[in-house]
Amino acid sequence: MSKGRNSVRSYECAVIYQPSVSEDGLKTSTAKYVEIIASGGGEITKVETWGKRRLAYEIMKQPDGHYFFYRFRGSNQLLDELGRHLRIDEHVLRHMIVRDERASGEEPKLDPATVEPSFGHPEEDHRGER
Amino acid sequence: MGRDRERDTKKKGEKREKRPIRKKKCKFCLDRVTYLDYKDERRLRRFMTDRGKITPRRITGTCAKHQRMLAMAVKRARLIALVPYVREYYR
Numbered sequence: 001m002s003k004g005r006n007s008v009r010s011y012e013c014a015v016i017y018q019p020s021v022s023e024d025g026l027k028t029s030t031a032k033y034v035e036i037i038a039s040g041g042g043e044i045t046k047v048e049t050w051g052k053r054r055l056a057y058e059i060m061k062q063p064d065g066h067y068f069f070y071r072f073r074g075s076n077q078l079l080d081e082l083g084r085h086l087r088i089d090e091h092v093l094r095h096m097i098v099r100d101e102r103a104s105g106e107e108p109k110l111d112p113a114t115v116e117p118s119f120g121h122p123e124e125d126h127r128g129e130r
Numbered sequence: 131m132g133r134d135r136e137r138d139t140k141k142k143g144e145k146r147e148k149r150p151i152r153k154k155k156c157k158f159c160l161d162r163v164t165y166l167d168y169k170d171e172r173r174l175r176r177f178m179t180d181r182g183k184i185t186p187r188r189i190t191g192t193c194a195k196h197q198r199m200l201a202m203a204v205k206r207a208r209l210i211a212l213v214p215y216v217r218e219y220y221r
Contacts, residue, residue: 014169014210055211065211069169096210102165 010045010073010103015086016065016093019052026066029091030117033070033082038112040081042074045107049117059093068117071100071107154191158199166199168206174213178204182214 015033017026026049034044050067059065079097086095158166168174177185177192177200184204187197207213 016210056208056214057211059211067210094210096206098168098206 010100012100019064040078043109046071048120156193158196166203
């Protein structure tokens with residue numbers, strides 16, 4: 001991984017949406033964040049969802065939430081922009097952006113216009129093990 | 131009866147049988163883990179108490195390096211509500 005002040009890094013952004021958001025709402029919202037990442041010079045490498053899931057504790061009185069994970073490459077300015085939008089969005093219960101330390105930086109980039117979330121589960125993601 | 135006699139002899143100032151202390155092995159080292167994912171809830175929960183605390187190293191035998199990784203992963207998982215910060219019990 002390259003290091004430096006304005007270097008491009010790999011990140012993973014976890015988003016928990018309100019349980020009341022419809023499937024169409026989730027789709028448009030995903031498209032919106034993919035667009036924000038793309039227009040900020042980022043490259044999407046994976047979009048994943050776990051669907052609706054029970055939270056370990058209530059957030060804003062909600063017991064459930066829709067889990068989404070966006071993996072992308074981008075600069076640090078993009079993170080500020082993305083974080084700002086996520087904080088404003090009322091459909092988002094919580095978000096977290098962390099460095100994806102297992103990314104090689106060479107994952108194929110996806111076309112922002114056609115990105116579809118894949119259904120995944122945590123136990124299936126075993127990158128960097130063994 | 132025979133058992134009682136055995137106990138009696140032990141009581142008389144004899145040293146307790148010494149068993150070698152077996153050092154616990156770090157489970158993550160055995161698995162050659164290089165990165166602990168905060169999304170791997172099931173794995174993280176094995177290293178947490180039922181109250182939601184991170185189990186100390188002295189109990190699990192995790193090495194320092196992996197304990198740091200574990201702490202980081204648990205804290206991230208807490209933030210996105212995969213594991214609890216605290217779990218309260220009813221009295």
